Amino acid sequence: LPNGIYQYGVSNNHASEEEVYNEGFESSTLSTEESTNGWFVYTNWSTNWSVKTSSTLGGSNYTPYMGEKAAFISSTASNNNYLSYLVTPQFDFTEYDGSKITLNFHYITPSWKGDINTLNVKISTTSNKGEWTQLWSSNKTDVTGWTKVELDLSEYAGSTFYIAFENVIGAGYCTGLDEVSINVEGSKESRIEWSGNIYKGVNVFAQDGDMNNGNNWATNSTPSVNDNVIIDANAVINGTVEVNSLTINEGAS
Numbered sequence: 001l002p003n004g005i006y007q008y009g010v011s012n013n014h015a016s017e018e019e020v021y022n023e024g025f026e027s028s029t030l031s032t033e034e035s036t037n038g039w040f041v042y043t044n045w046s047t048n049w050s051v052k053t054s055s056t057l058g059g060s061n062y063t064p065y066m067g068e069k070a071a072f073i074s075s076t077a078s079n080n081n082y083l084s085y086l087v088t089p090q091f092d093f094t095e096y097d098g099s100k101i102t103l104n105f106h107y108i109t110p111s112w113k114g115d116i117n118t119l120n121v122k123i124s125t126t127s128n129k130g131e132w133t134q135l136w137s138s139n140k141t142d143v144t145g146w147t148k149v150e151l152d153l154s155e156y157a158g159s160t161f162y163i164a165f166e167n168v169i170g171a172g173y174c175t176g177l178d179e180v181s182i183n184v185e186g187s188k189e190s191r192i193e194w195s196g197n198i199y200k201g202v203n204v205f206a207q208d209g210d211m212n213n214g215n216n217w218a219t220n221s222t223p224s225v226n227d228n229v230i231i232d233a234n235a236v237i238n239g240t241v242e243v244n245s246l247t248i249n250e251g252a253s
Contacts, residue, residue: 003201003228009194017185021091024179025051025069036090040128043084047075047169055174062176065106065146070178071165078115078171086165086177087128097158099186103135103151105165108176111142117172121151122164132164140170146178153182201244203227205252208234211241 023039030041030051041049055062055072064070073084093101109117118140122132135151153161167175197218204218205211214221216233223229223243231248 005202005204006198006200007194007196008198017183019181019183021182022179023088023181024067025064025071025177026067030071030086034128036128038089040087041085042087042129043082045077045079045082045084045169047073047077047082048084049073049086049165049167049177055176060110060173062108062110062174064176065178067178070176072174072176073117073167073169074172074174075169076112076171077169080168080170082169084167084169085129086167088163088180090128090160090162091182092160093157093184094160096184096186099154099157099184101153101157102183102185103153103163103180104148104183105180106146106148106178107138108143108146108174109138109141110144110173112171112173115171116140116142117170117175118168119175119177120166120168121149122166123153123156123161124164125156125159125161128162128164132166146176157186201226201228202230204230204232205235206232209236211235211237212239 028039028051030039030049032041032048034040049071050073051069052072053063053068055074062072071086107119109119119138120134121136122134124130124132136149165177199219203223205216206218207216209216212222217223223241225242226244228245229243229247231246231252234253
């Protein structure tokens, strides 16, 4: 390479799979106020999702899949028009265009004497109150043990979106949700991480002061007779300094 000031860069395309989001509801609060940053709940009737250590009704007790807390909703009512929404924060996957995105969660929908709630999973790219597109449904299935679901969201790579967990009340024992996570596999938008300056045959006087003080030079050493010198600060010369060439930038002396 000819003499000059160089940098090297390392490109990182994030090719391996990584978990980019995880929510176990251990320290989270659910808000009825709309927000892009936190979990939001709303309903068209009287009962909503809440974070609890268990869901106890009629002598039965359902505890979280992991940790001490999970999101639960329960009621003795049964009406297919009674909807309660548990909505994630806004996810920004604009940097993951072309990547495989997977939503994972664990859920239960245990029956109460044959009655069962329905859990629907929906997505919106517009707001946290819809317009919702259906991704998956439990379809009134009696699920008494925590069950993992994986949903492919790859078609939403390169966009921002919300996920809604919609409970349709059916007089089931409860609906439970725990360990919500998102994994990404594939290339995130490539980014180059640059090194510091590398000086070949060049030295820059970068800090006001004595030219004979190496700490005032970009290389932390005074120049040699073969160096091309750039003065980029106010230099004080005591004696003779011999270099190959000298450039004084505007504003320096």
